[in-house]
Amino acid sequence: MNKSLATESSRWLKQQQKSRIQKSENFIGFLFISPMLLGVSVIVLFPIVATFILSFADWKFVTGIEQLKWIGFDNFIALSSDITFIKSIINNAIFILTVPMTMMIALFLAIIIDRNVYLKSYFKVAFFMPYISSVVAIAVVWQVLFHPSQGPINQVLMTIGIESPPTWISDPSFALISLMIIHTWISIGFSLIVYIAGLQSIPKELYEAADIDGANSWYKFRNITFPLVSPTSFFLLITGIIASFKVFDLIAVLTEGGPLNSTTMLVWHLYERAFINLDIGYASAIAVVLFLFVFTITIVQWIGQKKWVNY
Amino acid sequence: MRKHRRMNIKKIISTMILFFCSIAFLLPFIWMLSTSLKIETDVFKYPIEWIPTRWNAISNYQEVWFGEYPFYLYYWNSIKVAVLTTTVSVIVSSLAAYGFSKVKFPAGAWLFIIVLATYMVPPQASLVPQFILFRYLGIFDTHFGLILLGSFSVLGTFMLRQFFLGIHDDFIDAAKIDGAGHWRIFWRIALPIVRPAVATYAILRFIWTWNDYQNPLIFLRTDALYTIQLAMQKFTTINGSFYTLIMAAAVSAILPLLIVFILGQKHVIDGIALGGVKG
Numbered sequence: 001m002n003k004s005l006a007t008e009s010s011r012w013l014k015q016q017q018k019s020r021i022q023k024s025e026n027f028i029g030f031l032f033i034s035p036m037l038l039g040v041s042v043i044v045l046f047p048i049v050a051t052f053i054l055s056f057a058d059w060k061f062v063t064g065i066e067q068l069k070w071i072g073f074d075n076f077i078a079l080s081s082d083i084t085f086i087k088s089i090i091n092n093a094i095f096i097l098t099v100p101m102t103m104m105i106a107l108f109l110a111i112i113i114d115r116n117v118y119l120k121s122y123f124k125v126a127f128f129m130p131y132i133s134s135v136v137a138i139a140v141v142w143q144v145l146f147h148p149s150q151g152p153i154n155q156v157l158m159t160i161g162i163e164s165p166p167t168w169i170s171d172p173s174f175a176l177i178s179l180m181i182i183h184t185w186i187s188i189g190f191s192l193i194v195y196i197a198g199l200q201s202i203p204k205e206l207y208e209a210a211d212i213d214g215a216n217s218w219y220k221f222r223n224i225t226f227p228l229v230s231p232t233s234f235f236l237l238i239t240g241i242i243a244s245f246k247v248f249d250l251i252a253v254l255t256e257g258g259p260l261n262s263t264t265m266l267v268w269h270l271y272e273r274a275f276i277n278l279d280i281g282y283a284s285a286i287a288v289v290l291f292l293f294v295f296t297i298t299i300v301q302w303i304g305q306k307k308w309v310n311y
Numbered sequence: 312m313r314k315h316r317r318m319n320i321k322k323i324i325s326t327m328i329l330f331f332c333s334i335a336f337l338l339p340f341i342w343m344l345s346t347s348l349k350i351e352t353d354v355f356k357y358p359i360e361w362i363p364t365r366w367n368a369i370s371n372y373q374e375v376w377f378g379e380y381p382f383y384l385y386y387w388n389s390i391k392v393a394v395l396t397t398t399v400s401v402i403v404s405s406l407a408a409y410g411f412s413k414v415k416f417p418a419g420a421w422l423f424i425i426v427l428a429t430y431m432v433p434p435q436a437s438l439v440p441q442f443i444l445f446r447y448l449g450i451f452d453t454h455f456g457l458i459l460l461g462s463f464s465v466l467g468t469f470m471l472r473q474f475f476l477g478i479h480d481d482f483i484d485a486a487k488i489d490g491a492g493h494w495r496i497f498w499r500i501a502l503p504i505v506r507p508a509v510a511t512y513a514i515l516r517f518i519w520t521w522n523d524y525q526n527p528l529i530f531l532r533t534d535a536l537y538t539i540q541l542a543m544q545k546f547t548t549i550n551g552s553f554y555t556l557i558m559a560a561a562v563s564a565i566l567p568l569l570i571v572f573i574l575g576q577k578h579v580i581d582g583i584a585l586g587g588v589k590g
Contacts, residue, residue: 044437047439112329133340136522137343137560271438294431294436
């Protein structure tokens with residue numbers, strides 16, 4: 001009886017001690033994460049909630065808060081007949097084509113680098129350089145390279161016999177393609193590095209076994225390499241699509257959405273409405289649409305990672 | 312022996328193919344550098360003069376660095392913003408990463424999910440309220456505001472947390488029995504172990520901040536506060552067709568990064584590879 005009381009009380013003591021430790025762990029835990037928590041709340045959480053609320057308002061920033069009017073879904077209704085907005089969505093959709101393009105070139109290069117080549121680290125740095133360089137500087141360089149009459153690219157095209165080469169970024173039917181070429185050129189380095197890492201994780205025995213069976217290169221690519229890098233491909237596909245929605249610098253420096261709205265995209269349209277027209281409510285509605293697109297893609301990624309990736 | 316030689320020839324051919332591909336990636340940079348050294352009338356000479364015949368390098372770079380838009384000022388601004396953003400971001404992220412991985416408290420799990428969920432928000436979607444908020448707080452058009460915008464990185468927190476999780480709990484418990492508190496454990500044990508990861512993240516954050524164009528464009532108005540990317544754009548608009556000057560500015564904007572990248576090459580490439588494979 002006494003003994004059990006003693007164990008009982010010691011257990012009680014231990015529990016007290018444990019809960020005291022837990023309490024201090026709680027406190028310390030909050031202390032460690034509080035700067036991050038506070039920052040994320042102020043910089044991201046509060047603004048994104050505000051974006052949703054403001055998307056139901058009609059408000060020009062310059063007029064002061066008292067002029068703000070609540071107009072329900074009118075902004076979204078206006079969006080559905082806004083030609084520039086629809087053009088932006090179409091352009092965003094077309095721009096997604098850069099993602100498979102980038103991935104194919106990167107995978108091709110990665111396979112060669114992963115096999116035996118000399119100067120491995122030189123190649124990694126060379127292909128990666130556009131990715132770390134500032135988009136503004138790169139855009140300016142390409143602007144001159146693409147110069148319609150005197151630019152080196154068109155001079156080369158004219159020497160090899162193309163008499164009237166496209167005027168690239170000043171031609172409405174070539175401007176978007178020009179941006180896509182530059183964007184692909186910038187993004188290849190990133191995909192390449194990720195693919196090389198993915199290829200290195202494929203067990204070499206698989207290739208040796210295939211060699212013994214007399215398999216050719218294409219067979220090995222089709223049945224070993226391609227399926228085994230599919231998690232990497234899936235990751236690159238999703239991050240690539242999300243990144244394509246965020247393209248801003250290239251448009252801002254090279255075309256400002258023109259000529260004739262041929263290169264406008266969601267982010268650019270948002271920027272124009274918000275910071276040039278100061279149309280806060282309308283821009284917030286565009287931001288909500290942008291958010292929903294990226295949100296949907298992220299959800300697809302979460303589900304897809306479990307479902308479609310075969311290891 | 313013969314097989315060995317065949318392997319070598321294959322290796323040489325692969326290297327050659329890659330080398331030609333890599334030229335496509337380097338040529339724009341070489342063109343940029345070579346143009347920045349020329350005189351204006353030689354810019355569009357064809358066939359392209361890769362090595363300038365008439366040099367004008369000193370006067371070009373002098374105009375960029377000490378002319379009407381003096382780059383030394385914008386360099387200083389960019390260095391200040393990038394270094395401070397990187398420092399604050401590394402501190403905030405590593406503290407949070409430790410709290411989310413090595414301090415066991417029930418609220419931590421779901422708070423981590425909330426923080427992680429904010430990664431889904433494209434930065435541009437919260438831009439408008441940020442703009443209004445910053446004006447209201449009086450930190451619009453200041454470097455402080457710009458630094459604040461880049462200091463709370465979910466990606467950094469997530470990345471460092473992965474590495475903290477790799478430290479065995481017994482290690483932490485042993486230190487606790489010896490009487491060390493979480494602060495000491497974090498500072499003396501955990502952080503030194505994950506130092507390579509911290510270096511990788513710091514280099515990446517520095518590069519991203521240095522290259523950022525959108526935030527300075529929206530949150531800065533005063534010329535004297537411009538960062539290098541914003542100045543680069545203004546410089547281009549003003550100097551319209553002086554391509555040698557524009558290229559000298561572009562070289563100046565890219566060069567420091569190239570140095571950071573080449574010095575920390577292994578960290579950057581490993582970090583990106585790791586992030587990519589883990590997803």
